[in-house]
Amino acid sequence: MKNIFLYILLLSGVVISCGSDDDSLQRIDQILNIYMKSDTNPDLLNAKKSGSFTSFSVNDMLGDKENSPVTTMPLRMRQDSVFYIEYIGGAQRKKFDSAGTTYYSRMALTLNRTVNNAPQPVVTDILEIRYRNTPEVFQVSEVLYNNKSVFTKGAGTPNSINNVTITK
Numbered sequence: 001m002k003n004i005f006l007y008i009l010l011l012s013g014v015v016i017s018c019g020s021d022d023d024s025l026q027r028i029d030q031i032l033n034i035y036m037k038s039d040t041n042p043d044l045l046n047a048k049k050s051g052s053f054t055s056f057s058v059n060d061m062l063g064d065k066e067n068s069p070v071t072t073m074p075l076r077m078r079q080d081s082v083f084y085i086e087y088i089g090g091a092q093r094k095k096f097d098s099a100g101t102t103y104y105s106r107m108a109l110t111l112n113r114t115v116n117n118a119p120q121p122v123v124t125d126i127l128e129i130r131y132r133n134t135p136e137v138f139q140v141s142e143v144l145y146n147n148k149s150v151f152t153k154g155a156g157t158p159n160s161i162n163n164v165t166i167t168k
Helices: 002-017
Strands: 027-029 032-037 053-060 075-077 083-087 102-115 123-133 137-145 148-152 162-167
Touching: 137 162, 148 162
Parallel strands: 027 137, 032 162
Antiparallel strands: 032 083, 053 102, 075 083, 102 123, 123 137, 137 148
């Protein structure tokens, strides 16, 4: 009889400890779809279009080494054949403030272009992503491209894939 009571007590403890409290989970919202366009070219990431960039690479400026490539930024294509860079994560984040409510990542985006089969000078731009951190959500709050704000997201805005358009 003692053994049955102990098993029931143990089973009750396991069931209670496995319960979840959805309010204690922090939502993560950091996916970016980065589009590039110009006044004359609506898709600078389509290597087949004249004047577009033929390739790109991304280096984490806050990484442990001077050369810290961010490899989790693939080039994707929408159904309407517009290309974008998908950023899911991978760059180091550092505290922006002492309270730990704002973080940032900084990356060097190197863009290569070929015109008439001749390589053009390499373009290196700076992409900075700022994040808001609360007990409820860790989310993108602002994206800066060459120190110019190209995307902002207000506090309390629902989680979603964040579309960022850069005009060059």
